[in-house]
Amino acid sequence: MGSKRTTSRRSWSEPGLRARLVALMDTVFPGVNDVIERARALGAAWEDVTTPFVASTEDGPVSQVSVMRFTMLLDGTQADVGCLHAVCTHPGHRRKGHYASAMRAALAFCDERYPAALLCTAQPELYEPFGFRVVDEHKVVSDVAARFDRRSMRPLRLAEARDRAVFQRLASRRAPLSRKLGVTGPATVFVVNEPDRPLVYAEDLDAIVSMEIAGDPLCLYDVVAAELPPLDEILRRLPAPVRRVELFACPDGVGLAGGAEPHVFVDGDDALGGAGASRLMVRGPFPEGPLMLPRPFRC
Ligand SMILES: CC(C)(COP(=O)(O)OP(=O)(O)OC[C@H]1O[C@@H](n2cnc3c(N)ncnc32)[C@H](O)[C@@H]1OP(=O)(O)O)[C@@H](O)C(=O)NCCC(=O)NCCS
Helix, strand or coil, X not given: CCCCCEEEECCCXXXXXXXXXXXXXXXXXXXXXXXXXXXHHCCCCHHHCEXXXXXXXXXXXXXXXXXXXXXXXXXXXXXXXXXXXXXXXXXXXXXXXXXXXXXXHHHHHHHHHCCEEEEEECCHHHCHHHCCEEXXXXXXXXXXXXXXXXXXXXXXXXXXXXXXXXXXXXXXXXXXXXXXEEEEECHHHHHHHCCCCCEEEECCCCEXXXXXXXXXXXXXXXXXXXXXXXXXXXXXXXXXXXXXXXXXXXXXXXXXXXXXXXXXXXXXXXXXXXXXXXXXEEECCCCCCCCCCCHHHCC
């Protein structure tokens, strides 16, 4: 097996590279190729939004760290943030420093462009040596006494062309869900993460809502709209009244007054990156106090 390493920023459009990188990722995260292809069929091309940093030996690519540009609002200020993801080394090439080399290249790229970088992981110890720190996350929980008058809200399915057009129109001009920590793009990540999760569309509000209702409470994950509707308007359109709302985001955008409770997303065995607690890690300046990176933007 080859041992001489070169590490550099690469491009998905290089002849032959795409197949090799996808094969590498699919070896480490079985099923990722299907996820990428499915998102592409839904109008969201992975290659358009991610930059790979690749360590190669004579055998070809053996490790990669990819970077996406998240457009965010942090403490009320527009900021581009580097999101690191798809971190992997081929099982036959581990513990030889390939990941560390790809990571250094990715961080040099980020440091030139972005004031901060973030990632989600079940293995914080891999990233602490590179300056990342775990940020505790909080959901916001509140009792609500909502009016309830069955205004319409219908399921939205990204697999259907009509609904995809609605999503693309709104995602391209979406308001941040929070001014403290809001993510407005890339929409590709939403399409990769959310197609099998319940989404609803309120036509009169022109808003897509990512939410789950298992009796009480209502779990609210995201709202994709050019103008965020008041929470009350969402509640009055539910199929049944709820008395409690759990918001998995900062509450300023939807105007929810409630208590912050620590929350850790726990991925199941079916998660691409494997089961475990998904912790938000950041590097560089980041808002303080209770916050959460919304579920559609975790990768
Ligand atoms: C995690 C992974 C990318 C590491 O790749 P690698 O090329 O073997 O890593 P390196 O040799 O560059 O290791 C660099 C440092 O990372 C840490 N590290 C690497 N593998 C580790 C492991 N299995 N457990 C704990 N720390 C580890 C060590 O600090 C290591 O430094 P050291 O060798 O001097 O002790 C690789 O094991 C992998 O692909 N795992 C499966 C996918 C995965 O878990 N990705 C991260 C998802 S968030």
